[in-house]
Amino acid sequence: MKVSIDEDICTACGLCVDTCPEVFEMGDEVAEVTVDEVPAEHEEAAQQAADECPVEAIIVE
Secondary structure, eight states, X not given: OOEXXXXXXXXXXXXXXXXXXXXXXXXXXXXXXXXXXOOGGGHHHHHHHHHHOTTOOEEEO
């Protein structure tokens, strides 16, 4: 599983970081993905972060 952030719509609310800090961190202006591929043990939390993103800025592949 891979995830990315659509930086054009991310509002930097930090919900993804709170939900899955192993995959997301806050950058200077928007959230950032810290891994190339989401480890299997964090896939559920990463998907939850994507599902709960208020502006749907997290793209799951």
